[in-house]
Amino acid sequence: MNQYNVHEIVSDLLMEHCYIIYSEHDALIIDPGDAYEDITMFLKQNNLKPLAVLLTHGHFDHCICCRKLQNDGLKIYIHELDEDKLHSDGNLANLFGINFDQLYADKRLNEGHIKIGDFDIEVIHTPGHSEGSVCYIIGNHFFSGDTFFENGVGRTDFYDGSMLKLRQSLRKLQQYLRKPYIFHYGH
Numbered sequence: 001m002n003q004y005n006v007h008e009i010v011s012d013l014l015m016e017h018c019y020i021i022y023s024e025h026d027a028l029i030i031d032p033g034d035a036y037e038d039i040t041m042f043l044k045q046n047n048l049k050p051l052a053v054l055l056t057h058g059h060f061d062h063c064i065c066c067r068k069l070q071n072d073g074l075k076i077y078i079h080e081l082d083e084d085k086l087h088s089d090g091n092l093a094n095l096f097g098i099n100f101d102q103l104y105a106d107k108r109l110n111e112g113h114i115k116i117g118d119f120d121i122e123v124i125h126t127p128g129h130s131e132g133s134v135c136y137i138i139g140n141h142f143f144s145g146d147t148f149f150e151n152g153v154g155r156t157d158f159y160d161g162s163m164l165k166l167r168q169s170l171r172k173l174q175q176y177l178r179k180p181y182i183f184h185y186g187h
């Protein structure tokens with residue numbers, strides 16, 4: 001199994017957690033939040049080439065600087081059922097009175113394996129917090145987004161949330177929770 005390092009940046013916006021997972025030269029950005037400056041500085045200081053942005057879902061606090069990253073040439077990945085949030089009020093920015101730079105994703109994901117550069121990524125569809133929420137497993141790192149946190153689970157009271165679906169997703173995740181992953185939460 002490949003060993004990767006993970007750098008965490010906490011966004012000012014709703015204390016969202018952005019993660020940069022990297023090997024010797026390449027990096028993936030997971031849920032950049034509003035941490036554009038911190039992300040670009042970290043990449044530069046560590047001489048890392050960012051390959052893509054992976055979103056766990058389309059709520060604004062996780063993806064508000066994506067347009068800037070996309071303008072820099074990065075491809076944006078999100079589950080197909082949350083893609084519309086990147087260019088609609090579905091990202092909830094409007095509800096929170098926040099300006100959002102809309103965009104269209106470059107890749108729409110489904111559950112399964114993908115490869116970006118040398119990174120092998122398992123995408124697990126975990127609807128409940130939002131229809132297109134996913135968790136990512138890369139090496140021994142597990143990124144849960146807002147599906148679950150260290151103590152608790154994500155909200156299901158937004159327009160496409162569902163407690164029933166979240167319960168089903170958490171059941172599906174049981175098999176992973178028993179393994180020795182390092183967990184990285186969305187908040």
Ligand SMILES: [Zn+2]
Binds near residue numbers: 057
């Ligand atoms: Zn969310």
Ligand SMILES: [Zn+2]
Binds near residue numbers: 059061062146186
């Ligand atoms: Zn969130």
